[in-house]
Amino acid sequence: GAVVSQHPSRVICKSGTSVKIECRSLDFQATTMFWYRQFPKKSLMLMATSNEGSKATYEQGVEKDKFLINHASLTLSTLTVTSAHPEDSSFYICSARIRGQGNQPQHFGDGTRLSIL
Amino acid sequence: GENVEQHPSTLSVQEGDSAVIKCTYSDSASNYFPWYKQELGKRPQLIIDIRSNVGEKKDQRIAVTLNKTAKHFSLHITETQPEDSAVYFCAASKFIPEEYGNKLVFGAGTILRVKS
Numbered sequence A: 001g002a003v004v005s006q007h008p009s010r011v012i013c014k015s016g017t018s019v020k021i022e023c024r025s026l027d028f029q030a031t032t033m034f035w036y037r038q039f040p041k042k043s044l045m046l047m048a049t050s051n052e053g054s055k056a057t058y059e060q061g062v063e064k065d066k067f068l069i070n071h072a073s074l075t076l077s078t079l080t081v082t083s084a085h086p087e088d089s090s091f092y093i094c095s096a097r098i099r100g101q102g103n104q105p106q107h108f109g110d111g112t113r114l115s116i117l
Numbered sequence B: 001g002e003n004v005e006q007h008p009s010t011l012s013v014q015e016g017d018s019a020v021i022k023c024t025y026s027d028s029a030s031n032y033f034p035w036y037k038q039e040l041g042k043r044p045q046l047i048i049d050i051r052s053n054v055g056e057k058k059d060q061r062i063a064v065t066l067n068k069t070a071k072h073f074s075l076h077i078t079e080t081q082p083e084d085s086a087v088y089f090c091a092a093s094k095f096i097p098e099e100y101g102n103k104l105v106f107g108a109g110t111i112l113r114v115k116s
Helices: none
Strands: A004-007 A010-013 A019-025 A032-038 A044-051 A067-073 A076-081 A090-097 A112-116 B004-007 B010-014 B019-025 B032-038 B045-051 B056-059 B062-067 B072-077 B086-092 B110-115
Touching: A004 A090, A010 A019, A019 A032, A019 A090, A019 A112, A032 A067, A032 A076, A044 A067, A076 A090, B004 B086, B010 B019, B019 B086, B019 B110, B032 B062, B045 B056, B045 B062, B072 B086
Parallel strands: A010 A112, B010 B110
Antiparallel strands: A004 A019, A019 A076, A032 A044, A032 A090, A067 A076, A090 A112, B004 B019, B019 B072, B032 B045, B032 B086, B056 B062, B062 B072, B086 B110
């Protein structure tokens, strides 16, 4: 149980392109999903907390107009990297927590490796 | 805010030996401490977690200890095997009654290499 699906797994695109990443909880409802960015050999840096039906909460230093988050349902959150540039290249991972379980493990997706040429 | 420090950054052990990874946290209100294992290019996977009302928890070859007074917690892996080689992350969180909170703050990670 508690499976999180993230799509796509790999994106290679030209500078200036906008890229959408989907995060789905397959067998549970998730009021809250989290978006992380991970550089090679580094830790997971929380970018934003995605809340179903309301605006996302962004961490300090993360541009909300650059990284658009939409959490339209209890099983889907999307991250759109707008007008991506080479410095946006990274490994992006989402996680979800089972609805109603506030202090429980986060379940991670497989991640999306984004490469901007 | 919470700050989690993790040591060592790399750890090499011989197969069959034990491995210990240590983390400290700054916020005394933190009360949930998970450990994740991440293989190269893969998702972090929860391997064990502990809450502040417990001092130790064990699951087969893996154990976690928590010292609330000193604000540190440790991961212990016994009888290490080559497949234990991965990056291990500790994390800390504090429970906030409203559902939207409870962010995880991660340590920097430990690269564990088990030599056969």
